[in-house]
Amino acid sequence: MRDYTFTLKYRLADDDQDPDMIVERLGEAGCTDALVGIGIVGRLALEFTREASSAQEAVRSALADVKAAIPGATLVEASPDLVGLTDIAELSGVSRQNIRKLMVAHGDFPLPMHEGNAGLWHLSEVLSWLGERKGYLHDPVLLETAKATLDVNIVKESKRHAPVVAGELEMLLA
Structure with a gap:
């Protein structure tokens, strides 16, 4: 088991922006290993230092915990990437x-x-x-974490754009 440090940035739903309630729900969902930043209205940054057997496991479990706590939030970026x-x-x-x-x-x-x-x-x-x-x-842990957050960002962006466009462009970019 190792500690992996990474940041997840979210856009909050319009009807779910009470910072105190968000922090409480994050704690209940298992995000006690994250520093919470709410500097911009409607945005949330969570800097995790999560113990796990791999960076993939650390990032994925944090994503699941945040989704359970704030289901209406939209991931903006995972870093370091x-x-x-x-x-x-x-x-x-x-x-x-x-x-x-x-x-x-x-x-x-x-x-x-x-x-x-x-x-x-x-x-x-x-x-x-x-x-x-x-x-x-x-630092091999930094490299492993950067690979895990890159994977998250790739999937996030591919979901954001129409799969039809990706399919059409795939052949042109090969």
Whole structure:
């Protein structure tokens, strides 16, 4: 058993926004291992440190507990997943410029999820690449957690968009 730290962000239903009641229901549902953040009206952030035999188990059990406590809430994001160059540099213990040089010099650097002034990458892909290609040592629990939250975000996004569109595009993107 290990401790896995991750964050689940939700949008609350219009008729379910009483912070005191939400916190009480979360505790009753088993979310006593989460720090609750309600900084934006209608939003909820839960930072879990959950003990489990795997990151998948930790994240899935937290998702189930939150669904039991707040069934009308909609998952916005699971993290750690999307990161920028500065985040990657901090996690790798090097400068942002060093990561940028690696990205430019190596054509096999992971593709970004968003490319632009502020590019975004999936943390698990970058950590794997840095470990395999460059020998950077990362916390294996962080990598495992990043893979689990990436899985959640992929499923969440695929459910959000029409399955017909995904089916049509599948062949074009292969």
